[in-house]
Amino acid sequence: MSKSKASEPNVVFIGSKTVMSYVLACITQLNEGNQDLILKARGRAISRAVDTAEIIRHRFVTDAQIKKIEISTEKIERREGGTANVSAIEITISKKK
């Protein structure tokens, strides 16, 4: 039942806050010993996720590298009924060993 926490990749959801607040969240995760970190974003937040990843690896965690980038389409429920398609991105950041 109890799964080792280190084996689950940690996820940071990128929304509409400032880039720096996500950079800080990611650095905290990486410094806690998590080797892999996944940034997830949808719609307009996608460019913010890319900003976050770039700032982390160039400025703060220089031993981090982009391991994988995937894009997809997600269906979201519209408030007024029906569904809409929205693009999503997943950026996996990994600390070099």
Added chain:
Amino acid sequence: MSKSKASEPNVVFIGSKTVMSYVLACITQLNEGNQDLILKARGRAISRAVDTAEIIRHRFVTDAQIKKIEISTEKIERREGGTANVSAIEITISKKK
């Protein structure tokens, strides 16, 4: 001197037009027999590039696949002098053989 046109991957720069105008540009390129197509975008247009790629492969060119996604940081000249960093994305779309 004369390089075969088919060997150069074609590039579509994603800017501030509508997603559908870029989708159309990409479909045209792919139908001209170009097997690889690179979508390039910077800053806020990054999410539009992801939208474009997703719409192409899910709706219009279903034998197309995402071959590679790269993110980077580019330096741009500020109008008022100095430089600013901006994130960039390159999405390579490839038609399945």
